[in-house]
Amino acid sequence: MATYAIGDIQGCLEPLQCLLEEIKFNPRHDKLWLAGDLINRGPDTLATLRFLYRLRDSITIVLGNHDLHFIAVYYGLRKRGKNDTLDELLRAPDCADLVYWLRQQKLVHSDPALNFTMVHAGIPPQWDLTEALARAREVENVLQSDNIEHFLTGMYGNLPCRWSDDLVGIDRLRLITNYFTRMRFCSAEGELELQTKENAHAAPIGFAPWFSFLERKTRTQKIIFGHWAALEGRTNIKNVYALDTGCVWGGSLTALRLEDERKFSCDCLA
Template sequence: MATYAIGDIQGCLEPLQCLLKKIAFDPAKDKLWLAGDLINRGPDTLATLRYLYKLRDSITIVLGNHDLHFIAVYYGLRKLGKNDTLDQLLIAPDRLDLVYWLRQQKLVHHDERLGYTMVHAGIPPQWTIQDALARSREVESVLQSENPEYFLAGMYGNSPNIWSDQLSGADRLRVITNYFTRMRFCNAQGELELQTKESADAAPFGFAPWFSFLQRKARNEKIIFGHWAALEGKVNFPNLFALDTGCVWGGTLTAMRLEDGVRFSCNCLA
């Protein structure tokens, strides 16, 4: 039995199948962790989600910004963007089952036995793992409720750009979601800068990669994340495992075996 974590798939089914073949994945005994952005931008969004749905008993998922975007579009709370590849998924006869399944997934996953935490984008410097799990549950409880539209309608936006315990309502849920699914750069207090998407050394003045702060409260915890393709899977800090290697942009799709840290990859079409 082995556990493999995989970075952003984004609807790239052939590289995913290549990767699972390379690692000899056996759903009867092995487990997959998926670091979010399962769908969108790639060529096979519907087929990818259906494929993963069939494997659902063997996989653990955290949602990414593209997954949440699809759910919002499905509920009519956001329009399709020009680069979205969600059309076939939105009219699929099994879309209700697929949307419901996505809504049940986490934003942060922690496994005490394996000693890893997984999140799509990151955990802000001012939060411990336990803080992150508690905040994650706040969003999950609303997304899984009978009225997910309340959360989805207020999900988009860049403000507030810093956490406060006094935040409430849509503002509170939005900043939590932005930390977990959109964050790249922030300052030591957790103030977000959400415009810049380049490599780690392209930080705007006053900001730095979220994982670079020496006093980051979760610095001693092993964290798996995706989202940041420009890192090319490289993070020069301990206990951090970047797995978005830009498959949808012509890079590779990467898996890491959690038991020993060995990585596997398959090339993706540009």
């Protein structure tokens, strides 16, 4: 038995199947962790989500910003973007079932036995793992509730950009969501900078990659994340594993075997 974590798939089914063949994945014995952005932008969004749904007993998922965006579009609370590839999925007869399944997924997953934690974008430096899991549950509970449409309506936006325990309501939920699904650069105090999407050296003054702060409270945890293709799978930081290697942009799809930290990849065609 082995556990493999895979970066952003974004509807690229052929590279995913190539990678599963490369690692000789057996759903009867092995487990998959998926670091979010399962769908959108790639050519096979519907087929990818159906494929993963069939494997659901063998996979653990954290949601990414594209997954949340799809849910908002499904509820009619957000317009499709010009580069979205969601039309076939939205017309599918099983779309409601797939949306319901996604709504049950996590924002942060941690396994003490494997000593790994997975999140789509990152964990802000001011939170330890216990705090991160608690904040994730706040959003997860709303996603699974009858109040989901209120959350999805207010989910979009860049403010507030800095955490305070006094935050309440949709402002609190929006910032938690932005930390876990959109963050790249922030300050040591956790102030978000959400405009810059280039590599780690492009940090604006006063900001740095979220994983680079020496006093980050999760620095002793092994953390897997996706979201940041410009890193090309490199953080140069101990215990932090970047798995978005730009498959949807013609890069590769990458898996990390957690038991020995060996990486595997399959090339993707843009």
